[in-house]
Amino acid sequence: MKKLFYIAFAFCLILSGCNNEDSWDCLKSLGDDASEIRYPGNFNQIFLTDKVDMDYRYSDSCYVEVFFGENIIHHIQTRVDGNSLFIANTATCNWVRTLKKIPLVVVYAPTLAYLENTSSATITMRDTLVSHDFLYEQRGSNGNAHLLLKTDSARVYVHTGYTGIYVSGRSTYSGLYNASVGKLDASLLNSDITIVNNSSLQDLPCVANSYLFGEINLSGNILYSGDPENIDTSINGSGRVLPH
Incomplete structure (x- = not known):
C-alpha cells in the first residue's frame, strides 16, 4: 500500500511541476526527430534564451526551421x-527527459542588426552575416558562439557568462568588450579601426589595420595583429597591449 502511495505522490509531483506545459506532456518522451518550417514574421533582431542551439543562414525572406x-x-x-x-x-518538464538532444532553430533572414544571447547552447553562422551595423550582446550564458561577419560596424559586448565567442570575417570598425569569465577571440576578424575594452582575466586577440584603442581593467592582455599606424591605451590593470 505504501508503495502505491509513493508512486502516486511522485506522479502528482511530476504533473504539478509542469506549469507552462500541458501536464500530460510531462509523461511524453521527446519522440522521433522532427522539423517544422515556420513563418513568424519579419525581423532583424534576435533574443535567444534557454538551451536552444541557433544557426544563421542567408535568405531573401525571414523564416525559421525548428528541429x-x-x-x-x-x-x-x-x-x-x-x-x-x-x-x-x-x-518545463525537461528534467524528466533525456538531455542528450538539444533543440536547434535555423534562422533564415537577409540580415541582422542585433543578437542577444542569454542561452546555454551554441550559436553558429553557416552563411556570412552581411550588415551595416551589427551588435552582439551576451548576458549570463554559457556554450559557444561563432560569428561570421561582413559589416561596416561590428560590436561584440560580452557582459557576463562563460561562453567562448569566436568572431571572424571583415569589418571596417570593430568594438570589442569582454567582462565575462569566458573568452572573446576576434583574431580572425579583419578590422581597420578596433576599439577594445578587456575587463576580463582572459586574453583578447584582435586585428587592427589602421587604429587600435585598448583599455585594460584586469589581468587579461589585448593581443593584436595587423600593423596599426596609431595605438592609444588606457591601462588600469596588470594586463598589457601586445603585438601577436
Missing part, C-alpha cells in the same frame, strides 16, 4: 514582436 523531438517541438517558441524574434524553450 527537435516530435512530441515537444511545439514548446520551442519562435515568436516575432515588432522587429524582434524571440527564441525560447517553454517546456
Whole structure:
C-alpha cells in the first residue's frame, strides 16, 4: 500500500511541476526527430534564451526551421514582436527527459542588426552575416558562439557568462568588450579601426589595420595583429597591449 502511495505522490509531483506545459506532456518522451518550417514574421533582431542551439543562414525572406523531438517541438517558441524574434524553450518538464538532444532553430533572414544571447547552447553562422551595423550582446550564458561577419560596424559586448565567442570575417570598425569569465577571440576578424575594452582575466586577440584603442581593467592582455599606424591605451590593470 505504501508503495502505491509513493508512486502516486511522485506522479502528482511530476504533473504539478509542469506549469507552462500541458501536464500530460510531462509523461511524453521527446519522440522521433522532427522539423517544422515556420513563418513568424519579419525581423532583424534576435533574443535567444534557454538551451536552444541557433544557426544563421542567408535568405531573401525571414523564416525559421525548428528541429527537435516530435512530441515537444511545439514548446520551442519562435515568436516575432515588432522587429524582434524571440527564441525560447517553454517546456518545463525537461528534467524528466533525456538531455542528450538539444533543440536547434535555423534562422533564415537577409540580415541582422542585433543578437542577444542569454542561452546555454551554441550559436553558429553557416552563411556570412552581411550588415551595416551589427551588435552582439551576451548576458549570463554559457556554450559557444561563432560569428561570421561582413559589416561596416561590428560590436561584440560580452557582459557576463562563460561562453567562448569566436568572431571572424571583415569589418571596417570593430568594438570589442569582454567582462565575462569566458573568452572573446576576434583574431580572425579583419578590422581597420578596433576599439577594445578587456575587463576580463582572459586574453583578447584582435586585428587592427589602421587604429587600435585598448583599455585594460584586469589581468587579461589585448593581443593584436595587423600593423596599426596609431595605438592609444588606457591601462588600469596588470594586463598589457601586445603585438601577436
